[in-house]
Amino acid sequence: METVRSPSKLSNSHLEAQKGPEGHMVTKRLQSELMQLMMSSPPGISAFPTSDSNILEWNGTITGPEDTHYENLTFRISLSFPGNYPYAAPTIKFVSPMWHPNVDLASGQICLDILKEKWSAVYNVQTILLSLQSLLGEPNNKSPLNPYAANLWDTNPKTYKQKVMEHYQEITD
Amino acid sequence: MNKQTRLKQVFKANKHLNLIDSKAWNIVWDYLNLDQYPLPPSKEIKIAFASLDPSSVFSAYSSAVHSHFLKNASPLLTHQSCDNDVCNLANTVNVVKVHYVQRWIALNGPPAHNQKLLDACSALIEVSLPSEIEQMTTDLYIHAIEARNPERARTVYSVFRECGLHTFSDSCLTSAVKHTVTSHVTNSYRKTWDSSAYDDLMYWIFNVVVSSLSYITDLKESELNAVNDLACDALAALRIEEIYDIVCKMPQSEPALNDLSATLRTPKLRLDLVNTFLSQSSISLLRAGIPTLEIICRYIATMEAFRRIEPRGVLLDRVARPIRNYLRERSDTVSLIVAGMLNREDSPISYISESIKKKQAYRDTGDDYNDPAWVPDPVDAAPDFSSSQMDIVGSLLNIFESNDVFIREISNCLASDLLKVREYDVNTLESQLKALRNRFSEAAMQSCNIMIWDVQESAATDAHIHQSSDDLSVFHSHIISRYFWPSLKEEPYRLPQFIEALQEQYGVRYSEYKPLRKLKWYGVGSVAISLELQDRTCAFNVTPLQASFILLFEDTAEGMTLDTISQKLGCTKRVAEGAASFWVKEGILTQNGTIYTVVETTQDDSDAVMEEDVEVEPKDEAQELRDSLGAFKPFISAMLTNLGRLPADRIHAFLSSLSSDENPYRSSKQELIKYLDMLVEEDFLEFDKGYKVRK
Numbered sequence: 001m002e003t004v005r006s007p008s009k010l011s012n013s014h015l016e017a018q019k020g021p022e023g024h025m026v027t028k029r030l031q032s033e034l035m036q037l038m039m040s041s042p043p044g045i046s047a048f049p050t051s052d053s054n055i056l057e058w059n060g061t062i063t064g065p066e067d068t069h070y071e072n073l074t075f076r077i078s079l080s081f082p083g084n085y086p087y088a089a090p091t092i093k094f095v096s097p098m099w100h101p102n103v104d105l106a107s108g109q110i111c112l113d114i115l116k117e118k119w120s121a122v123y124n125v126q127t128i129l130l131s132l133q134s135l136l137g138e139p140n141n142k143s144p145l146n147p148y149a150a151n152l153w154d155t156n157p158k159t160y161k162q163k164v165m166e167h168y169q170e171i172t173d
Numbered sequence: 174m175n176k177q178t179r180l181k182q183v184f185k186a187n188k189h190l191n192l193i194d195s196k197a198w199n200i201v202w203d204y205l206n207l208d209q210y211p212l213p214p215s216k217e218i219k220i221a222f223a224s225l226d227p228s229s230v231f232s233a234y235s236s237a238v239h240s241h242f243l244k245n246a247s248p249l250l251t252h253q254s255c256d257n258d259v260c261n262l263a264n265t266v267n268v269v270k271v272h273y274v275q276r277w278i279a280l281n282g283p284p285a286h287n288q289k290l291l292d293a294c295s296a297l298i299e300v301s302l303p304s305e306i307e308q309m310t311t312d313l314y315i316h317a318i319e320a321r322n323p324e325r326a327r328t329v330y331s332v333f334r335e336c337g338l339h340t341f342s343d344s345c346l347t348s349a350v351k352h353t354v355t356s357h358v359t360n361s362y363r364k365t366w367d368s369s370a371y372d373d374l375m376y377w378i379f380n381v382v383v384s385s386l387s388y389i390t391d392l393k394e395s396e397l398n399a400v401n402d403l404a405c406d407a408l409a410a411l412r413i414e415e416i417y418d419i420v421c422k423m424p425q426s427e428p429a430l431n432d433l434s435a436t437l438r439t440p441k442l443r444l445d446l447v448n449t450f451l452s453q454s455s456i457s458l459l460r461a462g463i464p465t466l467e468i469i470c471r472y473i474a475t476m477e478a479f480r481r482i483e484p485r486g487v488l489l490d491r492v493a494r495p496i497r498n499y500l501r502e503r504s505d506t507v508s509l510i511v512a513g514m515l516n517r518e519d520s521p522i523s524y525i526s527e528s529i530k531k532k533q534a535y536r537d538t539g540d541d542y543n544d545p546a547w548v549p550d551p552v553d554a555a556p557d558f559s560s561s562q563m564d565i566v567g568s569l570l571n572i573f574e575s576n577d578v579f580i581r582e583i584s585n586c587l588a589s590d591l592l593k594v595r596e597y598d599v600n601t602l603e604s605q606l607k608a609l610r611n612r613f614s615e616a617a618m619q620s621c622n623i624m625i626w627d628v629q630e631s632a633a634t635d636a637h638i639h640q641s642s643d644d645l646s647v648f649h650s651h652i653i654s655r656y657f658w659p660s661l662k663e664e665p666y667r668l669p670q671f672i673e674a675l676q677e678q679y680g681v682r683y684s685e686y687k688p689l690r691k692l693k694w695y696g697v698g699s700v701a702i703s704l705e706l707q708d709r710t711c712a713f714n715v716t717p718l719q720a721s722f723i724l725l726f727e728d729t730a731e732g733m734t735l736d737t738i739s740q741k742l743g744c745t746k747r748v749a750e751g752a753a754s755f756w757v758k759e760g761i762l763t764q765n766g767t768i769y770t771v772v773e774t775t776q777d778d779s780d781a782v783m784e785e786d787v788e789v790e791p792k793d794e795a796q797e798l799r800d801s802l803g804a805f806k807p808f809i810s811a812m813l814t815n816l817g818r819l820p821a822d823r824i825h826a827f828l829s830s831l832s833s834d835e836n837p838y839r840s841s842k843q844e845l846i847k848y849l850d851m852l853v854e855e856d857f858l859e860f861d862k863g864y865k866v867r868k
Contacts, residue, residue, distance in 0.1 A: 031833065038807040048808075048815040052823075052830035059815035076815075122462030172817075 045129040068137035089119035099167040101139040101150035197221035207241040211276040247301040263332040295337030314349030358407040366429035409436035417453035423474040487554040511582040597632035623657040666744035707773040722752040732770035818863035
């Protein structure tokens with residue numbers, strides 16, 4: 001077992017972290033996660049760092065799962081990793097407009113427990129993306145960020161789908 | 174301050190002033206003048222002193238010493254210590270002490286006054302020593318102990334001692350010993366668990382620490398013991414800190430566990446050990462991401478390790494509880510343990526099947542108070558701690574309160590194994606079962622026994638049925654007692670017609686053999702088939718479903734969709750898909766979109782050879798590019814999917830920055846561009862002012 005670092009020691013800001021020894025750990029971890037993601041290339045999800053100089057910022061792409069309102073639709077997300085990752089959760093947002101009970105339409109913020117209080121260092125980019133993908137088909141309507149969407153999901157699937165398509169923007173360059 | 178003024182001060186302070194013979198007083202006071210170098214007193218001075226009241230002189234002298242010290246000696250000491258040399262400082266301290274004390278002692282006054290003056294002096298010196306001197310002295314001692322050259326330390330130690338600075342000096346020496354021992358233990362023994370550190374440490378203590386110490390000071394036996402205890406505690410603290418890793422490294426780390434067992438002397442250390450292990454294991458082991466099997470392996474290692482540390486099992490009892498509670502929540506715990514007990518080849522804990530064979534005596538008689546060697550459980554034992562000695566299997570079974578879950582799982586495993594058995598050969602399974610009888614009661618094993626018996630009985634029945642007719646060919650059956658077997662999971666599907674005919678015929682014969690009984694068929698068991706393809710013949714042992722599935726392809730060269738197949742088999746699409754993926758994996762079928770077709774010839778066909786003949790040169794270059802850059806295709810694809818259109822420059826820069834030891838990127842930009850253009854030709858990418866993934 002490697003030495004377990006106490007998370008409290010790691011509350012550095014991004015820049016510091018990138019230089020310090022912990023920053024090296026973040027870089028290594030993210031590099032190996034990227035490698036793992038590339039090797040397995042799970043269908044419908046994908047992610048990549050936005051620039052070769054900063055591995056803490058990634059873009060991701062999620063394709064809606066089959067037999068859901070989001071089937072065949074593709075959405076862009078942004079992933080931002082803190083300097084003490086994986087001891088703290090990355091910040092993840094939808095960049096594409098997203099009509100979904102647990103996503104704030106305006107800001108793209110996502111309400112998902114594993115990205116907040118249930119975060120654990122065993123999660124990685126791949127599990128996050130898979131969780132997000134399944135969130136599309138199984139929203140948690142108990143704590144919606146978009147109550148209108150939550151309401152429609154239960155009562156009027158047809159209008160729901162219409163709304164999804166209304167806000168959907170295909171990814172262009 | 175001149176003599177006169179000082180005298181006035183003293184006069185003011187002293188009530189006995191009027192009684193003092195002023196001449197004798199003057200003589201003595203001249204002698205005691207602190208601005209002079211101390212010389213031995215003359216006879217005259219001694220006589221003068223004898224005529225005076227020693228208490229008055231002493232109290233006058235004490236206050237003179239006090240003010241003189243603060244004015245002169247204090248700054249001197251402070252200034253000295255800035256030179257970073259403890260030896261010089263010790264000399265100065267000595268000079269200061271002599272300066273104030275010697276002239277008084279030479280007067281031969283009452284010994285109580287001497288002692289009082291000495292104490293006052295030591296107190297003044299100690300207060301004047303700046304804070305860093307403590308660290309410096311400690312460092313000097315550390316150096317002395319480690320370098321085995323304690324000459325200077327010895328001098329300093331004895332000076333301080335003579336000057337009455339025992340407490341100060343001893344506390345420095347103690348922290349020096351502590352520091353030396355702790356850093357030696359950490360540096361020499363950290364992560365070295367494959368040999369005993371204890372003996373080595375004791376040798377080092379005796380030969381290095383004790384020998385240096387006894388040169389510096391006279392060691393008493395109690396102090397010797399204290400040094401030994403200190404070493405033990407330091408080693409215990411190190412091993413406690415590493416405990417989880419040590420447990421993980423079993424059995425190579427056994428010497429480290431022996432160390433721990435030898436050094437774990439106090440209840441506090443025992444508590445530390447338990448708490449450290451609990452917190453480390455809850456961080457590293459008891460979490461969602463760890464496979465159940467790994468937790469079971471660690472649980473076994475924990476048991477072995479803590480038994481070694483403390484055979485009585487009190488500590489084990491405390492550390493194992495959380496792991497047991499956690500394992501109870503995992504749904505696959507039982508099946509994994511049973512797989513181990515039944516010695517399944519793919520189970521990494523199959524070695525526990527060895528220990529199963531040993532009879533386990535369930536001897537939990539409680540406390541036997543007639544036993545003269547009886548001792549109470551230690552204070553840290555849990556209230557419900559029982560000292561029964563359980564082996565590994567016992568402890569694994571102990572995870573759950575009742576054995577029922579295991580019995581159920583064992584009969585499930587046995588059922589599926591028995592149904593796969595060919596030729597009714599149950600010997601291996603029977604002997605495995607026999608071993609389990611040591612652990613479970615006969616009543617609990619009853620259904621398992623009946624299942625074995627059923628299969629043996631089926632053999633006789635089957636032989637009889639085959640005797641009376643030979644048109645049943647290779648069709649055999651297991652006749653099972655429904656009441657004792659676990660209910661068989663069955664997805665409905667249709668067996669091929671000729672099999673159904675055989676079943677019917679078999680059933681008729683059976684009813685003739687055993688009147689008033691009827692067979693109800695289940696589509697489980699195993700089928701030996703051999704597939705004749707154009708270029709090869711393959712033999713398989715498969716399930717009846719898989720066999721029925723492949724049989725559908727017997728007469729047709731065309732492919733079939735899953736819909737057609739599931740319709741023909743009369744089963745759900747999901748069931749058909751399971752069978753299909755088996756045959757695709759075996760390389761008998763190939764999936765093209767939704768269509769499954771038979772692979773009549775294996776892949777290395779003549780097409781490839783022809784291609785090679787036609788275009789040797791370009792193929793080589795393309796192949797080379799594929800070899801060197803193929804591994805990066807997923808990277809390129811992910812990069813372009815997530816970042817949009819990118820020029821070759823950016824892609825090249827990205828790949829270079831992501832290059833790692835396992836996956837090095839060595840291509841030049843030109844090679845990359847050639848490869849990217851190849852991908853464009855293959856319609857994987859498109860190019861327009863930058864590359865982009867084609868949708």
